[in-house]
Amino acid sequence: MSADGPTRTTLGIAGVGAYVPRLYLPASAYREAWGNGGAPGVERVAVADADEDTLTMATEAGQRALRAAGVDAGDIDHLALATTTPPNDEEESAVRLASLLGVGPSVPTRQFSGSTRAGAVALAATSEATQNVGDGASSPALVVVADSPRGAPESDEAAGAGAGAAALVLAEDGPLVVDAVGEFGDPAPGTRFREFGSAETESIGVTQYERDAYTRAVAGAVEALGVDAAELDPDAVALTAPDGKLPYRAANALGVEPARIAAGSVVSRTGDAGAAGPFLGLASALDSAGDAGGDESDGQSPATSVLLVGYGGGAGATALVLSTGVSDAASAASATSATSAVPVEAALDGDVELTYAEALRRRGTITGEEPAGGGAYVSVPAWKRTIPQRHRLVAGECTECGALSFPPEGACAECGALAEYDDVTLPGTGTVEAATAIGQGGAPPEFVEQQQRAGSFPVAVVAFDGPGGEGGEADGRAVSAPAQVVHSPAGTPAIGDRVGAVPRRIYEQEGVVRYGFKVVPIAARR
Amino acid sequence: MRDAYIVGAGQSKYGAFPDESYRSLFATAFEEALGSAGGVEAADIDEAVVGSLGVGGRQLGLSGPAVTEHVGLHGVPCSRIENACAASGYAVRQAVQAVKSGMADVALAGGYEVMTDMSGDVAKYWLGVSGETEWERLTGTTFAGVYAQMASAYLDAYDASPDHFSKVAVKNHANGAKNPKAHLGFECSLDDARSAPVVADPLNLYHCCPTSDGAAAVLVASEDVASACDDAVRVAGVGAASERVGLFQRDSYTAVESSERAAAAAYEMAGLGPDDVDFAEVHDCFAIAELLAYEDLGLCERGHAPKLVDSGATELGGELPVNPSGGLKSKGHPIGATGAGQVVEAYKQLAGRAGDRQVAGANVGLTHNVGGSGGAAVVHVLEGGAL
Numbered sequence: 001m002s003a004d005g006p007t008r009t010t011l012g013i014a015g016v017g018a019y020v021p022r023l024y025l026p027a028s029a030y031r032e033a034w035g036n037g038g039a040p041g042v043e044r045v046a047v048a049d050a051d052e053d054t055l056t057m058a059t060e061a062g063q064r065a066l067r068a069a070g071v072d073a074g075d076i077d078h079l080a081l082a083t084t085t086p087p088n089d090e091e092e093s094a095v096r097l098a099s100l101l102g103v104g105p106s107v108p109t110r111q112f113s114g115s116t117r118a119g120a121v122a123l124a125a126t127s128e129a130t131q132n133v134g135d136g137a138s139s140p141a142l143v144v145v146a147d148s149p150r151g152a153p154e155s156d157e158a159a160g161a162g163a164g165a166a167a168l169v170l171a172e173d174g175p176l177v178v179d180a181v182g183e184f185g186d187p188a189p190g191t192r193f194r195e196f197g198s199a200e201t202e203s204i205g206v207t208q209y210e211r212d213a214y215t216r217a218v219a220g221a222v223e224a225l226g227v228d229a230a231e232l233d234p235d236a237v238a239l240t241a242p243d244g245k246l247p248y249r250a251a252n253a254l255g256v257e258p259a260r261i262a263a264g265s266v267v268s269r270t271g272d273a274g275a276a277g278p279f280l281g282l283a284s285a286l287d288s289a290g291d292a293g294g295d296e297s298d299g300q301s302p303a304t305s306v307l308l309v310g311y312g313g314g315a316g317a318t319a320l321v322l323s324t325g326v327s328d329a330a331s332a333a334s335a336t337s338a339t340s341a342v343p344v345e346a347a348l349d350g351d352v353e354l355t356y357a358e359a360l361r362r363r364g365t366i367t368g369e370e371p372a373g374g375g376a377y378v379s380v381p382a383w384k385r386t387i388p389q390r391h392r393l394v395a396g397e398c399t400e401c402g403a404l405s406f407p408p409e410g411a412c413a414e415c416g417a418l419a420e421y422d423d424v425t426l427p428g429t430g431t432v433e434a435a436t437a438i439g440q441g442g443a444p445p446e447f448v449e450q451q452q453r454a455g456s457f458p459v460a461v462v463a464f465d466g467p468g469g470e471g472g473e474a475d476g477r478a479v480s481a482p483a484q485v486v487h488s489p490a491g492t493p494a495i496g497d498r499v500g501a502v503p504r505r506i507y508e509q510e511g512v513v514r515y516g517f518k519v520v521p522i523a524a525r526r
Numbered sequence: 527m528r529d530a531y532i533v534g535a536g537q538s539k540y541g542a543f544p545d546e547s548y549r550s551l552f553a554t555a556f557e558e559a560l561g562s563a564g565g566v567e568a569a570d571i572d573e574a575v576v577g578s579l580g581v582g583g584r585q586l587g588l589s590g591p592a593v594t595e596h597v598g599l600h601g602v603p604c605s606r607i608e609n610a611c612a613a614s615g616y617a618v619r620q621a622v623q624a625v626k627s628g629m630a631d632v633a634l635a636g637g638y639e640v641m642t643d644m645s646g647d648v649a650k651y652w653l654g655v656s657g658e659t660e661w662e663r664l665t666g667t668t669f670a671g672v673y674a675q676m677a678s679a680y681l682d683a684y685d686a687s688p689d690h691f692s693k694v695a696v697k698n699h700a701n702g703a704k705n706p707k708a709h710l711g712f713e714c715s716l717d718d719a720r721s722a723p724v725v726a727d728p729l730n731l732y733h734c735c736p737t738s739d740g741a742a743a744v745l746v747a748s749e750d751v752a753s754a755c756d757d758a759v760r761v762a763g764v765g766a767a768s769e770r771v772g773l774f775q776r777d778s779y780t781a782v783e784s785s786e787r788a789a790a791a792a793y794e795m796a797g798l799g800p801d802d803v804d805f806a807e808v809h810d811c812f813a814i815a816e817l818l819a820y821e822d823l824g825l826c827e828r829g830h831a832p833k834l835v836d837s838g839a840t841e842l843g844g845e846l847p848v849n850p851s852g853g854l855k856s857k858g859h860p861i862g863a864t865g866a867g868q869v870v871e872a873y874k875q876l877a878g879r880a881g882d883r884q885v886a887g888a889n890v891g892l893t894h895n896v897g898g899s900g901g902a903a904v905v906h907v908l909e910g911g912a913l
Contacts, residue, residue: 378660386660407661413775434779436674437727438666444654445647447666458727459665461675461774480774482665492727495682506664516664 009132011141012174013322015069016344018283019060020164020270022487022526023047024350025359030159033356039160041244045271046162046350047359048148050453051486051504054083055093055515057165058146059100059503064345065142065167066101069174073102076169077139078130082112082122083146084194084201084274087513097144100391100503100515102425112275116192116240119145119275120310120318123168127178127320130170140171147274149201153365157201160243162271164348166279176286176306176342179323180227184220185316188213192242192313203313213315214246219253221309221317230255232305232321238264238281240311242272256307264306266348278308280348282322287344347526352487367452383514390516393428393464393501395479396421404466404479426479428501430464430519433480437492446507458485458492462499462519484518498522530625531752532759532908533632533745534563535873537866540709540740540858542642548581548589549596551741552638555863556597559634559743559870562879565754566745568597572630574604575620577613577637578862582644582652593638593741602634610656611811613637614742615766615865615895615904621746622761622906631748637863638741649737656898658772667726670734672773672899673812674726679779680814681728684829688728691813692719693835695732695855698810701842702852704882709738709858733813738858742867753913757877762798762890763907765791771901782815784903785822785896793824796907798890800824803846803907805875805885807868809896810853819894820848823905842883850875850883865895869906876910 025045027038039045048057058081066073079101081094094109103109110125112118123143132138146165151157190204191213203210218239222229237260239247244267251258264281267273273280285306305323360366388394389407396408399422403414408421437458443451451457459482466477485493486502493499499519506516536558538551560568574594580586590606609616614637621633641649654668662672680686696716702708714732722731752758767787770776777783793799800823808823810816817831825846826834834840840848851857851871854864872891874880893906 378664382660413770413777434675434679434773436667436671436678436729437724438671439724439726441646441723442668442670442725443666444650444663444668448647450666456724457666459667459671459675461779482662482667482772482774484665492678495678514664 009138009172010127010177011130011138011170011172012177013168013342014140014171014174015065015071015169016166016283016286016342016346017061017064017066017068018164018166018280018346018348019057019064020046020280020348020350021048021052021057022350023049023352023354023362025354025356029354029356037159039156039243039271041268042160042271043268044350045160046164046273047354047362048163049486050362050364050450051518053087053505054085054146054148054165055087055096055100056503056505057148057163058083058097058144058167061146061165061167062097062101062142062144065169068343068345069169069171071140071169071171074104075140076103076107076142078108078126078141079103080110080112080122080126080141080143081146082118082144082275084113084116084118085148086113096515099387102392103142115312115314115316116147116275116277117310117312117316117318119279120308120320123178124181124318124320126170138172140169143168143170145276145279147276149272149274150199150363151202152200155202157203160272162273164270164273164276164280166276166283168279174342175324176322178320180225180321182221182224182226182319184217184224186216186220188315191315211246211249214311215250215253217311217315217317218250218309221319222254222307225319225321227321229307232307234260234305234307236264236281236285236306237261238278238285238306238308240309241265241267241277244268269349275310278310282306282308283344283346284348286342287346361453364453367449369449380510380512393426393517395424395426397424404477406464406479406481424467426464427467427469428464429469429522430462430478430499432460432493432495432497432499433463435460435485435493435495446509450507458488459483460485460493460499460519486518486520487524488521489524493521500525527626528628529749530622530746530761531749531913532761532869532873533566533747533752533755534559535744535870536562537707537742537863537870538740539707540738540860543739544643546739548584548638548640548741549593551640551739552593552636552743553597555636555741555743559745563745564756566632566747566751568599570632570751571599571602571634572632573621573624574599574602574634575607575617576604576635577607577609577617577865578639579608579610579613579652579656581639582641584640599634609902610897611809611859611861612865612895612897612902612904613862615868615893616902618744618746618866618869618906619764619766619904621744622764625746625748631751633746634743635746635866636741636743637866639860639862640739641737641860642739653737662772662774669811669899670726670729673814674729675773676779676818676899677728677814680817683780684832686832689720690817690832690835691729691733692716694810694813694816695719697841698849698853698855701850701883702856705852705857708852708856709736710856711852729812729814735811735854735859738860740858740860740863740867742863742870744866744869744873758913759873759876760909761906762909763792763794763796765789765795766904767791768902769900771898773899780818781828782818782822782896782900782903784900785819785894785905788903788905789823789894792905792907798907802890803892804888804890805847805850806892806894807851807871808848808853808894810849810855811859811896813855815896816848816853823892823894842885847885850880850885865904868893868895872908876908
């Protein structure tokens with residue numbers, strides 16, 4: 001590229017992460033329970049576990065995107081979170097997301113909500129905000145979209161409700177850039193909304209009105225791109241998908257082949273993932289394009305263009321053209337061939353099938369709350385002091401003897417010195433040293449609701465690897481901490497099993513969710 | 527320092543007593559202790575030290591004076607020790623120190639708890655308050671879970687099976703069935719113990735002790751006082767030690783270092799060793815805890831506890847009876863009363879007053895009381911027929 005004059009740098013997608021919960025409810029189970037129904041075009045819906053929510057899923061997706069891109073969380077300079085279902089209506093989840101991921105405290109965080117097009121809006125806004133005019137270097141940005149919509153149990157919204165999160169790292173060398181943005185808004189009240197204070201998304205149920213609102217908004221946003229969709233001929237079209245049929249109704253209006261919509265959709269496998277839907281579709285399109293790349297004719301770059309459209313009830317849509325080129329005609333010629341596939345790390349498919357009753361339990365639809373009698377009281381300020389440990393496994397290295405302590409406080413367990421500790425972030429892998437599974441009646445009160453939702457849970461003492469990695473032997477150090485074990489198919493894990501940390505809700509008290517780490521057996525990790 | 531003697535000891539029945547208060551239970555224990563002594567009157571008591579875990583939240587502060595004033599020890603200085611399940615074992619130790627130092631000629635040690643008149647969830651809260659709260663408990667464990675983790679490590683390290691836990695339950699229930707004060711004073715079969723519902727894998731319900739209401743009281747006195755009493759048991763050795771509260775913070779999950787240290791100190795003071803012990807009351811809050819106690823107390827080598835159980839040596843009538851009272855498993859576990867209650871049993875055994883469960887020829891007895899999963903431990907070596 002020419003160095004003459006000021007250059008405008010737009011960050012491109014350098015890595016994609018996706019996380020869909022491993023629990024799923026097959027459409028057949030829904031039909032069996034209700035005698036009919038189910039969401040059109042949806043084979044299964046993903047179900048968040050009792051200790052998962054949009055923030056934990058966002059963290060899982062964000063971690064995967066960072067790994068895929070090869071970018072350290074500490075280098076991220078802009079963080080956006082989009083979700084219609086944040087854990088709290090008020091209190092910014094993006095701040096906790098930054099902490100869970102290890103993104104620095106002075107990094108701008110932006111949270112987008114209120115509509116299932118929030119993800120598309122977040123991507124457009126982040127792309128705009130991080131444009132660098134001049135010759136300064138641009139730092140990478142992270143856009144995370146997570147959703148877990150709900151509906152009243154008997155509603156269409158509940159029938160299709162899925163869950164999932166996707167994340168994009170935007171960086172200077174990212175091959176896929178936001179090439180054009182189109183917006184459209186036209187009031188269509190009642191098409192998809194959630195009343196103030198309600199957890200359940202609903203619609204007025206006037207079928208043709210709602211279909212028209214969707215098609216009009218999507219087509220309107222694409223038209224506003226100023227690019228002919230048919231001419232653009234994107235490899236994939238990733239649309240917000242409240243069910244598995246609606247996106248195809250937009251195919252005609254857009255003038256694209258249904259196959260392109262299929263290439264950008266995973267709704268049949270995840271259910272309605274709200275704002276995250278089109279981003280999961282994008283992840284899938286880039287992933288399968290990458291996989292299929294070897295079968296394509298030589299020299300052809302995979303997924304050189306994706307049309308992503310976020311639609312939100314009410315109604316509005318935001319369309320983005322993601323391409324390996326730039327729209328600026330003058331530079332288009334020079335920006336084409338040097339592209340490579342966007343690295344993707346995605347866990348899109350569940351592997352644990354639930355019955356309908358189990359799904360209701362996991363979602364908390366039919367379970368109670370923390371019983372009276374009081375749980376252990378760890379004050380919120382006390383919890384806050386341990387956030388570096390809970391969120392990022394920050395251990396302490398004794399300045400006297402070098403041994404690791406977790407949590408890093410009090411006298412060193414190795415040398416007994418009441419010395420200072422240097423922060424050491426553990427890699428999160430470890431080995432089970434002792435383990436149990438807490439049966440019915442064995443859980444403290446603040447974990448009773450979790451047990452009602454998800455049943456018996458294993459708990460292990462884990463020797464976490466030191467910064468040197470596996471086994472702790474690598475640099476002779478490991479440090480022990482207790483942790484619940486998620487998804488242990490064999491029940492109580494065996495001593496010696498390898499595990500890895502995952503972000504989870506630990507418990508909720510005083511209306512405040514406490515997030516921390518649990519571990520998953522490496523053998524069962526997705 | 528001069529010697530100290532147990533000159534009287536008594537306890538309430540352990541169990542579920544909705545009609546009793548912690549004060550009335552303590553009064554029952556106190557009266558039995560005083561009655562057993564002969565030669566000591568309430569007015570002789572110079573000092574009182576009692577243990578309780580806050581009476582399950584009913585009286586977090588000043589429950590000590592509440593019980594001593596209730597039994598008429600008006601004005602006697604009373605302090606309460608909190609060391610979780612080891613509270614009253616430590617109270618006995620404090621009373622012994624008071625007598626040995628010469629500050630008191632007669633000291634009362636005791637403990638009390640009321641646990642059964644609350645919902646299961648509230649009880650679980652109180653059982654959990656002595657664990658390491660911020661990390662260990664917030665993985666969803668109470669003590670059953672933590673001891674189960676120790677059990678898992680033990681099963682992995684040594685030639686042992688959950689059947690050994692069941693055998694401990696069968697043995698302790700057989701003993702408790704002979705103890706009229708026992709909470710669960712019935713026998714259980716090995717099949718019962720094997721097939722109970724899982725509480726925290728690998729521990730099932732029969733591998734866990736109950737929570738109980740109850741109180742215990744022990745009179746500790748100088749030699750002068752003791753010589754006038756019906757029976758006097760010499761406190762030959764006392765040892766106590768602390769350990770990191772959370773299991774994950776420890777060097778070993780298959781040994782309780784505080785128990786080892788407490789036992790070593792008690793043996794050293796007594797000039798006796800494990801071979802001299804005729805019976806032991808050990809802290810079997812969970813069956814694995816009894817196996818660990820065998821090893822921590824030096825009653826057998828590391829890893830040999832299952833063999834010791836298999837041999838029958840720790841049964842009543844065996845070479846080294848353990849928990850002739852029924853232990854925490856069958857006699858019951860009124861948290862704050864448990865440690866003093868063990869000394870009550872040792873006193874009865876050494877005074878030849880243990881009835882159907884009398885250990886023949888008992889001369890040296892050991893009591894072992896643990897707080898939490900090992901954060902505190904206290905061991906007494908007691909010698910009968912010394913005066």
